[in-house]
Amino acid sequence: MTAAVTTKPTAPAARRSERARLLVQPILVLFLVVGVLGWAFSRDLTATQKGSLNAANIATLTWQHVLITVVVVVIVVIVAVPLGILLTRPGFTKLAPVFIGIANIGQAAPAIGLLVLLFLATGTTGFWIGVLPIAFYSLLPVLRNTILGLQEVNPAVIDAGRGQGMTAGLVLRKVEFPLAVPYILAGLRTSLVLAVGTATLSFLVSAGGLGILIDTGYKLRDNVTLVVGAVLAVALALLVDWCGALAEEFLGPKGLR
Amino acid sequence: MNLLRKAIAATAVTFCGVLAVSCGLESGGALPLSVEPGSIQPVPELEGVPITVGSKDFTEQVTLGYIIEFALSAAGADVRDLTNIQGSNSTRDAQLDGQIDVTYEYTGTGWINYLGNEIPIPDPTAQFEAVRDEDLERNGMVWVDPAPMNNTYALAMSRQTAEETGITTLSEYADLVNRDPAAATTCVETEFNVRQDGFPGMAAKYGFDPARANRQILQTGIIYQATADGTQCKFGEVFTTDGRIIALDLVLLEDDRQFFPKYNPAITMRKDFAEEHPQVAEVMAPISAALTNEEITELNRRVDVEGEEPADVARDWLVQKGFVTLP
Numbered sequence: 001m002t003a004a005v006t007t008k009p010t011a012p013a014a015r016r017s018e019r020a021r022l023l024v025q026p027i028l029v030l031f032l033v034v035g036v037l038g039w040a041f042s043r044d045l046t047a048t049q050k051g052s053l054n055a056a057n058i059a060t061l062t063w064q065h066v067l068i069t070v071v072v073v074v075i076v077v078i079v080a081v082p083l084g085i086l087l088t089r090p091g092f093t094k095l096a097p098v099f100i101g102i103a104n105i106g107q108a109a110p111a112i113g114l115l116v117l118l119f120l121a122t123g124t125t126g127f128w129i130g131v132l133p134i135a136f137y138s139l140l141p142v143l144r145n146t147i148l149g150l151q152e153v154n155p156a157v158i159d160a161g162r163g164q165g166m167t168a169g170l171v172l173r174k175v176e177f178p179l180a181v182p183y184i185l186a187g188l189r190t191s192l193v194l195a196v197g198t199a200t201l202s203f204l205v206s207a208g209g210l211g212i213l214i215d216t217g218y219k220l221r222d223n224v225t226l227v228v229g230a231v232l233a234v235a236l237a238l239l240v241d242w243c244g245a246l247a248e249e250f251l252g253p254k255g256l257r
Numbered sequence: 258m259n260l261l262r263k264a265i266a267a268t269a270v271t272f273c274g275v276l277a278v279s280c281g282l283e284s285g286g287a288l289p290l291s292v293e294p295g296s297i298q299p300v301p302e303l304e305g306v307p308i309t310v311g312s313k314d315f316t317e318q319v320t321l322g323y324i325i326e327f328a329l330s331a332a333g334a335d336v337r338d339l340t341n342i343q344g345s346n347s348t349r350d351a352q353l354d355g356q357i358d359v360t361y362e363y364t365g366t367g368w369i370n371y372l373g374n375e376i377p378i379p380d381p382t383a384q385f386e387a388v389r390d391e392d393l394e395r396n397g398m399v400w401v402d403p404a405p406m407n408n409t410y411a412l413a414m415s416r417q418t419a420e421e422t423g424i425t426t427l428s429e430y431a432d433l434v435n436r437d438p439a440a441a442t443t444c445v446e447t448e449f450n451v452r453q454d455g456f457p458g459m460a461a462k463y464g465f466d467p468a469r470a471n472r473q474i475l476q477t478g479i480i481y482q483a484t485a486d487g488t489q490c491k492f493g494e495v496f497t498t499d500g501r502i503i504a505l506d507l508v509l510l511e512d513d514r515q516f517f518p519k520y521n522p523a524i525t526m527r528k529d530f531a532e533e534h535p536q537v538a539e540v541m542a543p544i545s546a547a548l549t550n551e552e553i554t555e556l557n558r559r560v561d562v563e564g565e566e567p568a569d570v571a572r573d574w575l576v577q578k579g580f581v582t583l584p
Binding site: 047048049051052116119120123124125126203204205206208212215216219220 | 448457475
């Protein structure tokens, strides 16, 4: 329990500030969204700008962006957590560097390159072509933290479990995994923010998202559209990070809260 | 301490600035290749005259810039090369300031971007004359020798889609959108998607509902490939002189109602320079006349698809047309 313990003793002060952040962050998001939309719609927009900046279009693009992010996170969790567990089981630990290496490549390669490569390889465009490379791109933090979290479990605790007659599976479920959850959630929070950011590139392969506003604004030197797209993406990243913080607050093992 | 830091910072900034100015903004470098006269004969009035030629930073512009350079060099001028300037606005400013003397500029860009007009003129000749007159009057810029090539927006489709649908014009495309939107999936860039001289304007002109058209927004490079594949994109937005049109065997839809602005390149010079050296316009006239869409698309293809150097491609073309000869 050494690693977990070292982070916890300072808890009261750190926890108070974390709690305060949980309260402030959604207010900041609301402020950003209302502020940027109010600013944009109170201006005299040209016909071209109205083509991008209308309620229906902004809602559609934001929804596409949220959907991309959610699906990416689901894929990341489904792939990285079981893989991380497998790679810490006896007999499989030697494979860990291989998979970490692959995930490293995924994160090191430019996301835009992954998107275009997948398009060239499949010859198709659309939602999944935009989602899969971003999932690959955001895989590493969760995979690494799952492995790390399981490795950090004190062997004495596992021994105690086995000594009580628990099977290896039961020890994993009742002891190891709950203790690794804070690590996994911390990794997931990093992945989430990465996913929101890189989802602004999904539009390149017809997957939509707020990147459309950013690119339209950039190409046309239309800073209003550009700023609306960028600020909404920032607000979404903050919101998603907030959800991650909530999860950390309420999904961690009770004894460590 | 703080003062010292500021002093150091100021020195560093000045130094970098001086470095940038001395390297980047001198009035052009020497020509990368040399040429001898062909059908362009030495012009005594241009002998040794220093002329700086500029261009914007995309393939076609750089190639056109080199074409001017080799032509004027064959005529005897002392040509300086300032091709590959970042963006239209910088190139325009460089010319207004006198850093470059001659460049190929597009009529549509002059009319819409520089002169601030919103509605293009459908007829290429009328569009050229309108830009020429207004830009001379307002900015003292002379436009001569418009070329027949027209680098504008177009919709394109694969050879197979063309055969299956039998469509050749944008009017027939509009019919298809109205009749069966699912069969007319169209891939566009973000910019074209909202521009008034892009998709919304085209829909209004050709009489179809833009919301009904099944549109996908993609990155430019992907549009060409996806349109050639013909599965995800039946139709794609392209530029009419892009080399990939030949390389991927795409078929352009005819703009039969003359909607898209005309982007014919023409030679532009400041008034004082043009009056001092009227021979430049004479030398360039036959070259502009030879620049058709077919010719320039092939030159663009050699650079973008084959990976050749724009200077080599420009000189080869001038030699092949007999304007200049190899030394």
